[in-house]
Amino acid sequence: MALIRKVVLWDNELFVYDDGHIEKRFRGTTKMHTISQRLVDGYRKIHLKKQDQKYTTVAVHRIMYLAHNPLWDILNVSTSNLIDHIDNNRTNNNIENLRVVNSQQNCFNRIAKGYYWVKRDKKWRARIIINYEAIHLGIFDTELEASNAYQTAKLKYHII
Numbered sequence: 001m002a003l004i005r006k007v008v009l010w011d012n013e014l015f016v017y018d019d020g021h022i023e024k025r026f027r028g029t030t031k032m033h034t035i036s037q038r039l040v041d042g043y044r045k046i047h048l049k050k051q052d053q054k055y056t057t058v059a060v061h062r063i064m065y066l067a068h069n070p071l072w073d074i075l076n077v078s079t080s081n082l083i084d085h086i087d088n089n090r091t092n093n094n095i096e097n098l099r100v101v102n103s104q105q106n107c108f109n110r111i112a113k114g115y116y117w118v119k120r121d122k123k124w125r126a127r128i129i130i131n132y133e134a135i136h137l138g139i140f141d142t143e144l145e146a147s148n149a150y151q152t153a154k155l156k157y158h159i160i
Contacts, residue, residue: 004067009058009074010050016067020060020093022046042090061085064093065100072100079103084160101160104131108158114150115143128153 001021007014015023015032023032037044037060044060058074061083066074073081084101085092088109101108115126118139124146126137137153140146 005070007063007067007070009048009063012048014063016063020044020064022060022063039091044091044093059083061090061093061098064095065098068095082106084109099160105158105160108154108160113147114154115140115146117143126150126153128157130157 001017001019004016004018007016013025014035015025017023022035022037024035025032035046037046039045040057045057046060046063047055048058050056062074065083066072080102082101082103084099084106086097086099086109089097114128115124118125121139124140124143126140126146126149127134128137128150129135135153135157137149138146140149
């Protein structure tokens, strides 16, 4: 377990380790204690006290990303500054698994079929969503053809 670096959020001095372990120094001492991490919606999160003395919840993956990228703005929680888990494992906070994306890109690695059965036509229809618009990929006789059309379009359109 190697120390990556110290991160300061508000008045909190956090010491971030490469395995996602986070410690905090007791105020006015050199003693350290481990900050407990809770799972909330599958993400590891911690509680930190802000300047106004109120507690807030911060995702560990955002702290890990900041530890490796000190110029990144962790306080910017806009939809264009999200942290994506590339492998879809919300507890895998290794830096190689984290990247900054916008909200649309964050959905790209989500598991989706991209096709559905149309009862009226007795056929399979495939489509993909880009910039909040559905792109029709075709109507197919088999589920496999519809799935292949979606997977091909995903490689073309879902690029980060």
